[in-house]
Amino acid sequence: MSGQPSELHLFVLWQKARRVEARILEDLGQQKDIEILGKWELAFSGPAAEAYPAFYGGKKPMDGPLKVRKCGGGPFLLIVVRNLNPTYGSRWARDEKYYIANELMYDLKVRYQEWAGRKHRVHGTTDAAEFARDIFILSGHTAEEWARGIPDDIRLNIPACAGWRLVMDDVGPGLGLADCRVLLENKYINDVFFEGRFHGRPAVVKCSSTCAWSINNEFRLASRLHAVAPSVVAEPLAVWTSDDGRRAFVVTEKVSGPSLTELLEQGVTAAQADGFAADILALAEALKETGILHRDVYTDNFLLGADGHLKVIDFQMSIDRNDYREDPWVAAHPKFLYVVFGVNHNTPCGCWDDRAALDAVLALLPATDAVARARRKLAAMPDIAFTARPPLGARLTLGAYAISLMIQSHVPWRSRKRRNQARKRLDTIRARGGTDVDGRDPEAVSAGKDAT
């Protein structure tokens, strides 16, 4: 392979590993394939016993107080490194299975854990996805931002779970909320989800300090859609915003059933498919009538209600086609919208075309007559009902990004993996819009279309 591939990784020395900090840094300095990008001392803002589970959240439940006893709750050290010539091989994982890991990172982590006296005192990332997740939580910056350079405002981004719990205790009862416990933590733009009861009804509370505006947006637009199509939209119940406008949560009825992703994995029957097709069509009609563009239509965002109807959730990124407004954080991170949504959903459309996204969902169902009819009906609905053109500024940003991806997809000094990643993203943008939402945009970035 030509050029010199590299990968970013990190180590965390929790407080009780810091007595061997100097030795670890010296050893890292001597590794010919490791370049230390920097080290930062960080401290938890709230109780460490709450912060640890938030950091490891989503992987497996953790006993916070035990972790504090083993690893310490005081200031800890983040070390970010570049691994040149990374190689992958199978390594032993906790659960008696082998997994494919970055070999050098894995081996160094094991060595430093031994030096620290206890395994859990040193954390290290062993693949790119783990780095991407951890670096965002530890530094408040994404892996892509790090790939461009070392950010100068590194701040711990562990969701203020403890803080949100205080908010729940403080304002929850006044709103009618009770028995809130954590459901999910560390989602990309939301801090934490609680499940609890709202005036006795099972409810989910979604809390954000990154995109507070979008939380209110979700409540506003979901309420409008729910009024028109109550059986296929999870009911929004309440919304709260802090006085400074930086934090907000929205309360929604808890939909009891599995997601459509899970249903498809289990196997959807023909009878179920017919019902789901009718639900999706009803949703399409409601979107058309209200002028709302959901923009995050994919199987994870449909949940099966106790009444047997599929209900759509997650209106954070939705827009009103007649009154286009964007969350300020999202507006400042257009890639999030165009690339993350487009690529991750893996549907033949960008986030600006609900009809294509709804059709992609229908296409995943068993192809019954009713499903085929629903697809024809959807196709016959007026074009304009389901798309919106992104504003010029956003299109230009995306165009510049597309050009940078084109360059990245060709230059030989990038690893093949990075080149392929860039190519895949580029294909997604080209095929699915963003710049070229409906294939008729005269200002579509021509370079992105012609140059390869």
Ligand SMILES: Nc1ncnc2c1ncn2[C@@H]1O[C@H](COP(=O)(O)OP(=O)(O)O)[C@@H](O)[C@H]1O
């Ligand atoms: N009303 C709800 N009922 C049941 N589960 C929910 C509800 N809202 C959210 N969830 C759960 O939380 C997850 C994330 O919620 P979502 O609103 O889709 O936020 P995100 O933007 O993070 O995807 C969902 O995939 C689902 O598992």
Ligand SMILES: [Mg+2]
């Ligand atoms: Mg979602």
